[in-house]
Amino acid sequence: MSRSLHAELVKLVRRPASWLLLAITLALALIFTYLFPYASIAGGTDGPNTDRTLPMLLPDHLVGNSLGGLPVFLGAIVLILGVLTVGGEYGWATWKTVLTQGPSRLEVYAGKLLALAAAALAVVLAVFAVGAVASVLIAVAESQPVHWPGLGDLLTGIGAGWLIATMWAMLGAVLAVALRAVALPVGLGLVWMLAVQNLLAAIAAPLLDWVAQAQKGLPGPNAGSLAAALGAPGDTPGVAATVGGGQAAVIVAAYLVAFAAVGGVLLRRRDIG
Amino acid sequence: MNLPVQTEGLTKRYGGLTAVQDLNLTVRAGEVYGFLGPNGAGKTTTLRMLLGLVRPTAGTVRLLGRPPGAGRLTGVGALIEGPAFYPYLSGRDNLRVLARYAGVGADRVALVLDLVDLTDRAGDRYAGYSLGMKQRLGVAGALLKDPRLLILDEPTNGLDPAGMADMRTLIRRLGAAGCTVLVSSHLLGEVEQICDRVGVISGGRLIAEGTVAELRGTAGLRVLADPLDEAVARTRALVGAERVRVVDGGLELALAPDRAAWLNTELVGAGLAVRELRPRERDLEQVFFDLIEKGTADVA
Numbered sequence: 052m053s054r055s056l057h058a059e060l061v062k063l064v065r066r067p068a069s070w071l072l073l074a075i076t077l078a079l080a081l082i083f084t085y086l087f088p089y090a091s092i093a094g095g096t097d098g099p100n101t102d103r104t105l106p107m108l109l110p111d112h113l114v115g116n117s118l119g120g121l122p123v124f125l126g127a128i129v130l131i132l133g134v135l136t137v138g139g140e141y142g143w144a145t146w147k148t149v150l151t152q153g154p155s156r157l158e159v160y161a162g163k164l165l166a167l168a169a170a171a172l173a174v175v176l177a178v179f180a181v182g183a184v185a186s187v188l189i190a191v192a193e194s195q196p197v198h199w200p201g202l203g204d205l206l207t208g209i210g211a212g213w214l215i216a217t218m219w220a221m222l223g224a225v226l227a228v229a230l231r232a233v234a235l236p237v238g239l240g241l242v243w244m245l246a247v248q249n250l251l252a253a254i255a256a257p258l259l260d261w262v263a264q265a266q267k268g269l270p271g272p273n274a275g276s277l278a279a280a281l282g283a284p285g286d287t288p289g290v291a292a293t294v295g296g297g298q299a300a301v302i303v304a305a306y307l308v309a310f311a312a313v314g315g316v317l318l319r320r321r322d323i324g
Numbered sequence: 325m326n327l328p329v330q331t332e333g334l335t336k337r338y339g340g341l342t343a344v345q346d347l348n349l350t351v352r353a354g355e356v357y358g359f360l361g362p363n364g365a366g367k368t369t370t371l372r373m374l375l376g377l378v379r380p381t382a383g384t385v386r387l388l389g390r391p392p393g394a395g396r397l398t399g400v401g402a403l404i405e406g407p408a409f410y411p412y413l414s415g416r417d418n419l420r421v422l423a424r425y426a427g428v429g430a431d432r433v434a435l436v437l438d439l440v441d442l443t444d445r446a447g448d449r450y451a452g453y454s455l456g457m458k459q460r461l462g463v464a465g466a467l468l469k470d471p472r473l474l475i476l477d478e479p480t481n482g483l484d485p486a487g488m489a490d491m492r493t494l495i496r497r498l499g500a501a502g503c504t505v506l507v508s509s510h511l512l513g514e515v516e517q518i519c520d521r522v523g524v525i526s527g528g529r530l531i532a533e534g535t536v537a538e539l540r541g542t543a544g545l546r547v548l549a550d551p552l553d554e555a556v557a558r559t560r561a562l563v564g565a566e567r568v569r570v571v572d573g574g575l576e577l578a579l580a581p582d583r584a585a586w587l588n589t590e591l592v593g594a595g596l597a598v599r600e601l602r603p604r605e606r607d608l609e610q611v612f613f614d615l616i617e618k619g620t621a622d623v624a
Contacts, residue, residue, distance in 0.1 A: 058424035144408040152426040
């Protein structure tokens with residue numbers, strides 16, 4: 052297993068697409084969480100984001116601000132990473148190359164999942180780090196005091212961020228295994244995260260009670276609830292306290308395990324083409 | 325003693341299509357075994373089943389005496405259906421990644437790159453490799469584990485004539501060093517040059533197995549002598565009419581080549597002008613097509 056993990060980490064780190072996705076993640080987090088709201092505040096304009104006041108951009112809101120993007124748009128990027136990591140083996144037909152070296156399918160798959168979990172942690176830490184720098188710069192520019200969240204809150208936030216990001220990565224992995232490709236899983240994953248989830252929340256749930264109830268069991272709303280429970284701004288897409296934070300954490304963790312397990316079962320049972 | 329490759333009743337069906345049917349394949353230790361068949365005959369499916377990439381519908385596989393399960397590919401190297409590597413890594417880094425999976429030291433990477441003559445370009449990205457270089461890297465990957473059993477699927481695909489010759493030399497050298505090699509091909513000349521034994525597969529069935537000489541059948545003699553009519557009559561009298569056929573203005577005899585000197589003496593002694601007398605072997609290509617045709621007819 053450790054051999055497979057090491058091989059997967061090498062592939063992940065050496066792959067240019069991994070760094071591109073990380074760069075896009077950080078740019079999105081910076082621009083939409085800090086740059087645009089600060090530009091609005093600094094320019095004195097009354098944009099649609101009227102909830103974002105200066106105190107919300109300061110370091111003591113680091114946890115919530117860092118988690119806000121993970122339920123939808125940063126999560127979508129992590130999902131793409133999950134698809135690329137597993138689906139790339141189908142796209143390049145490298146499953147046979149790897150498996151004929153001797154490791155079992157589940158060993159390789161477990162190595163991939165662990166590498167994805169490590170990558171998800173790295174992404175979350177990077178988002179927190181970039182957010183910390185941005186909030187300090189804003190505080191200095193606006194002559195505001197710098198107060199950091201407590202260590203416990205910080206660790207809880209990082210843990211929750213990792214849980215959400217890893218769940219999306221596992222969804223990417225299971226889609227790649229199920230569809231044995233890259234493009235289609237990315238497309239379907241993004242359609243689910245960016246379109247279907249929003250349509251359910253914005254249109255279907257207010258109209259139909261059973262959809263509103265069903266939402267409480269879906270991965271996106273639970274990720275949004277977990278982020279909301281830890282202070283993510285309520286005007287961020289996908290962030291809403293649909294269920295309590297504790298329940299959301301349990302359901303997100305359950306999805307993480309379920310996605311990983313289903314992918315493993317499918318990979319083990321099917322022929323490698 | 326454990327056979328390197330042994331299958332019993334190996335069968336693979338995809339819905340209504342039977343890709344491999346009741347295949348009993350045996351490869352002996354230290355031999356270079358050629359797995360011959362036309363495209364779509366079931367060669368690659370069989371090799372994939374041997375390696376656990378495809379699950380048999382029925383039948384069993386044992387590699388180096390081991391049944392399917394953990395560790396079954398220890399000591400087994402393989403290149404299946406063309407090389408496949410990570411395009412963003414160099415050839416060397418691709419092999420280093422594979423070495424991690426295989427649990428072999430990085431020193432093997434340099435060694436196998438040297439074996440396939442790819443050391444000079446090992447630092448280049450795989451995406452920039454020519455087809456021949458990719459194929460050689462694939463063989464290098466198959467050799468990483470210093471295998472006792474090497475399974476190569478069409479290893480000379482994409483190689484230029486010099487590369488093909490090098491590959492044949494490498495396979496022969498590995499065979500001579502005691503490595504068992506199972507090599508699939510549809511190139512008869514290639515198989516003829518490097519293989520100790522050959523199995524012919526058609527329509528998913530093993531329709532013939534043996535040495536190349538055995539497959540060719542009994543060798544004979546070809547004779548050109550004047551006048552032809554007298555040569556035919558004299559030869560039929562000497563060896564029996566059923567052993568003599570007139571083909572393209574000459575005689576084809578079902579007679580062991582070591583009887584050539586005796587026959588020459590007899591014909592010349594009878595006043596015939598012998599212009600040519602040489603051993604005649606069945607062309608392997610013809611043998612192959614005959615087998616395939618027969619196999620197809622049997623299945624039908």
